[in-house]
Amino acid sequence: MESVLACVIHEAENLSEISATIEDKELIAARLDALVSEAAKSRVAFIRRQLHGDAAEDLFQQWREQWGIPVFRENLVSISDFENGFMWRFRDHTTSWSDNQVAQEWFLTSLEAQTITQYEFWSCDNGPEECIDKVTGTYKQILEKLLAEGVYEVLISPVFTDEELKDYIEQYDEDEQDFSIEEVIEDYISQNPNFVT
Numbered sequence: 001m002e003s004v005l006a007c008v009i010h011e012a013e014n015l016s017e018i019s020a021t022i023e024d025k026e027l028i029a030a031r032l033d034a035l036v037s038e039a040a041k042s043r044v045a046f047i048r049r050q051l052h053g054d055a056a057e058d059l060f061q062q063w064r065e066q067w068g069i070p071v072f073r074e075n076l077v078s079i080s081d082f083e084n085g086f087m088w089r090f091r092d093h094t095t096s097w098s099d100n101q102v103a104q105e106w107f108l109t110s111l112e113a114q115t116i117t118q119y120e121f122w123s124c125d126n127g128p129e130e131c132i133d134k135v136t137g138t139y140k141q142i143l144e145k146l147l148a149e150g151v152y153e154v155l156i157s158p159v160f161t162d163e164e165l166k167d168y169i170e171q172y173d174e175d176e177q178d179f180s181i182e183e184v185i186e187d188y189i190s191q192n193p194n195f196v197t
Contacts, residue, residue: 003111007035007040008032009111015114022051025086051084072102077103087115088118089117091120091131108153118134143160150177150178
């Protein structure tokens with residue numbers, strides 16, 4: 001399901017840039033408030049309650065799916081990942097969690113995730129679950145850092161434009177990478193809705 005935010009974010013706007021401040025978040029809430037849908041009204045209430053210090057977990061649990069935030073097994077995306085009405089962090093889990101790949105794909109393709117400023121790597125390989133690494137920045141900066149580390153999956157994200165994808169293909173050095181550019185295009189870049197062959 002598409003994010004309810006898609007109804008109020010204009011195509012040329014970058015959500016991570018227009019939701020950076022409290023005032024920006026209030027503006028998005030006002031845009032949502034102008035819509036007629038119950039999903040939009042409940043998201044407005046969630047944003048405003050969180051802006052006033054209330055976690056609003058009841059609203060989150062009741063409405064998250066209508067807002068475009070799936071329920072993953074093992075609570076891979078939870079209320080703790082939201083602050084001031086928007087997602088502030090994504091917790092990437094190892095394959096020890098059954099929904100990790102589904103959650104990862106949602107993260108890379110969802111408008112909701114574009115407000116994060118922290119990406120965490122979680123593992124339970126050494127006992128109880130623990131955060132073993134963090135990457136911070138805007139959503140796009142985080143994806144660029146992950147790509148530099150060889151996480152090609154990020155190339156499916158629509159934050160990368162056709163021009164950026166073609167520049168990446170042109171500059172790709174197969175001698176320095178683990179995969180051929182054909183494999184990267186077939187497995188990842190071709191899934192990006194902005195990529196035009």
